[in-house]
Amino acid sequence: MAKIVIEGGHRISGTVRIGGAKNAVLPILAASLLASDGASYIDDVPSLLDVEHMLQTIEALGCDVQNGLGSIRIDATHVNSYEPPHDLVRQMRASFVVAGPLLTRVGEAVIALPGGCNIGPRPVDLHIKGLEAMGAEARIENGCVHFRAPKGGLHGTRIYLDIPSVGATQNIMMAACLAQGQTIIENAAKEPENVDLANYLNAMGARVRGAGTDTIRIEGVDAMHGANHNVIPDRIEAGTFLIAGAIAGNGVYVENALSQHLSSLLAKLEEAGAIIEDDVRGIRVYPVQSGRMRALDVKTHYHPAYPTDMQAQMVAALCTAVGTSTITETVFENRFMHVAELQRMGAEIHIEGRTAIIEGIHRLSGAEVTSTDLRAGAALVIAGLVADGVTTVGGLHHIDRGYDNLVGKFQALGANIRRIEEAVEVC
Numbered sequence: 426m427a428k429i430v431i432e433g434g435h436r437i438s439g440t441v442r443i444g445g446a447k448n449a450v451l452p453i454l455a456a457s458l459l460a461s462d463g464a465s466y467i468d469d470v471p472s473l474l475d476v477e478h479m480l481q482t483i484e485a486l487g488c489d490v491q492n493g494l495g496s497i498r499i500d501a502t503h504v505n506s507y508e509p510p511h512d513l514v515r516q517m518r519a520s521f522v523v524a525g526p527l528l529t530r531v532g533e534a535v536i537a538l539p540g541g542c543n544i545g546p547r548p549v550d551l552h553i554k555g556l557e558a559m560g561a562e563a564r565i566e567n568g569c570v571h572f573r574a575p576k577g578g579l580h581g582t583r584i585y586l587d588i589p590s591v592g593a594t595q596n597i598m599m600a601a602c603l604a605q606g607q608t609i610i611e612n613a614a615k616e617p618e619n620v621d622l623a624n625y626l627n628a629m630g631a632r633v634r635g636a637g638t639d640t641i642r643i644e645g646v647d648a649m650h651g652a653n654h655n656v657i658p659d660r661i662e663a664g665t666f667l668i669a670g671a672i673a674g675n676g677v678y679v680e681n682a683l684s685q686h687l688s689s690l691l692a693k694l695e696e697a698g699a700i701i702e703d704d705v706r707g708i709r710v711y712p713v714q715s716g717r718m719r720a721l722d723v724k725t726h727y728h729p730a731y732p733t734d735m736q737a738q739m740v741a742a743l744c745t746a747v748g749t750s751t752i753t754e755t756v757f758e759n760r761f762m763h764v765a766e767l768q769r770m771g772a773e774i775h776i777e778g779r780t781a782i783i784e785g786i787h788r789l790s791g792a793e794v795t796s797t798d799l800r801a802g803a804a805l806v807i808a809g810l811v812a813d814g815v816t817t818v819g820g821l822h823h824i825d826r827g828y829d830n831l832v833g834k835f836q837a838l839g840a841n842i843r844r845i846e847e848a849v850e851v852c
């Protein structure tokens with residue numbers, strides 16, 4: 426089993442470059458299924474396990490995929506299946522977003538139901554309701570959702586989302602691109618990744634307006650074509666390095682980070698005493714001058730509020746803040762699994778309902794800990810950077826889903842960190 430080993434106490438400094446956003450590239454790869462004419466060229470694609478799974482998924486549906494370093498060519502002229510391999514879909518929730526493009530392009534989709542995961546139950550009822558409102562039939566059988574479009578295809582309609590779900594907004598937006606007439610999504614998710622998806626769809630010939638606001642209007646078109654697209658920088662990867670720089674840094678420049686995507690985090694880091702400077706190429710963070718962050722009250726919510734995907738990393742940083750902090754998780758029901766692991770490092774945290782109450786202590790101590798999900802893994806690495814002694818982080822498949830070369834990037838900043846692939850003993 427692979428592990429990351431960190432010797433704490435080495436300050437990090439220098440420049441780290443942020444890659445393309447996982448949560449943008451995944452729906453963008455799925456959206457490529459909509460192009461019946463010409464290839465798409467997607468650039469700034471990070472090297473991630475989730476990207477590999479999405480590429481295998483669209484390849485299994487008939488796309489011709491050529492994967493260069495960070496650049497991917499996809500030809501979706503001959504989509505010849507509407508049932509992505511169930512094991513691939515189950516491995517990655519984001520693969521459910523192939524439903525909308527498949528349904529509108531080939532009139533049918535059979536998608537394995539993704540289960541809950543370590544951050545809580547993650548239903549897809551809003552995806553299904555939205556596609557049904559556009560005329561699709563949906564029935565659940567043998568662990569899969571079978572979608573079928575009516576004769577003549579999906580039709581536009583007005584859809585109000587009970588929750589501004591990122592994935593449901595993507596699925597409906599993509600399905601609407603080739604539907605008859607206008608679709609209006611109200612209470613839509615406003616995340617920057619959805620704006621990036623809309624920009625790609627428009628480059629492919631779709632007519633999507635209002636992405637990034639809570640009302641998105643999509644006028645259906647007859648056909649779409651391949652397009653060129655550069656994926657936006659990953660704001661969660663950027664945020665992870667900014668938080669690390671704020672507690673373990675000596676001046677870290679996060680190149681390619683976009684401050685307009687990170688305002689809630691930057692405001693919180695400044696409130697905690699960190700110094701933030703941003704320019705056109707990125708964001709620089711200096712640690713709190715007194716050495717320890719001030720305590721904070723943070724509440725996660727939908728964009729542009731503080732992102733749930735940056736909650737675990739902030740919990741880790743606040744373990745050594747001065748005073749008592751609170752972090753309330755409102756997006757997912759059970760996203761505090763990292764707390765038990767941080768407690769193994771000496772953190773004083775207790776959970777009351779959806780709130781973690783963190784009593785800041787002077788030092789964490791290194792321990793053997795395990796990532797329970799992607800951001801939990803990043804949080805444990807951050808904690809290890811400032812802990813006394815050695816921290817060993819397991820469960821790396823979670824980290825590999827969403828961080829491209831996390832260890833190499835921290836090494837380049839001067840952290841004492843390495844990855845070991847432990848040999849399996851053969852009798």
Ligand SMILES: CC(=O)N[C@H]1[C@@H](OP(=O)(O)OP(=O)(O)OC[C@H]2O[C@@H](n3ccc(=O)[nH]c3=O)[C@H](O)[C@@H]2O)O[C@H](CO)[C@@H](O)[C@@H]1O
Pocket residue numbers: 447448449451518519546547548549550551552553588589590591592593614733734756757758
């Ligand atoms: C690949 C990707 O982009 N993943 C992101 C996406 O996940 P994802 O798209 O799965 O998250 P959603 O925005 O859909 O989920 C938000 C909330 O809505 C609930 N819900 C969602 C759909 C549904 O049909 N019914 C329902 O009840 C979920 O359980 C959750 O409590 O947005 C999350 C919220 O910012 C991020 O944490 C994930 O990193």
Ligand SMILES: C=C(OP(=O)(O)O)C(=O)O
Pocket residue numbers: 448518519544734799800827
């Ligand atoms: C929760 C996350 O991703 P996913 O929705 O792919 O599980 C995340 O990126 O933190």
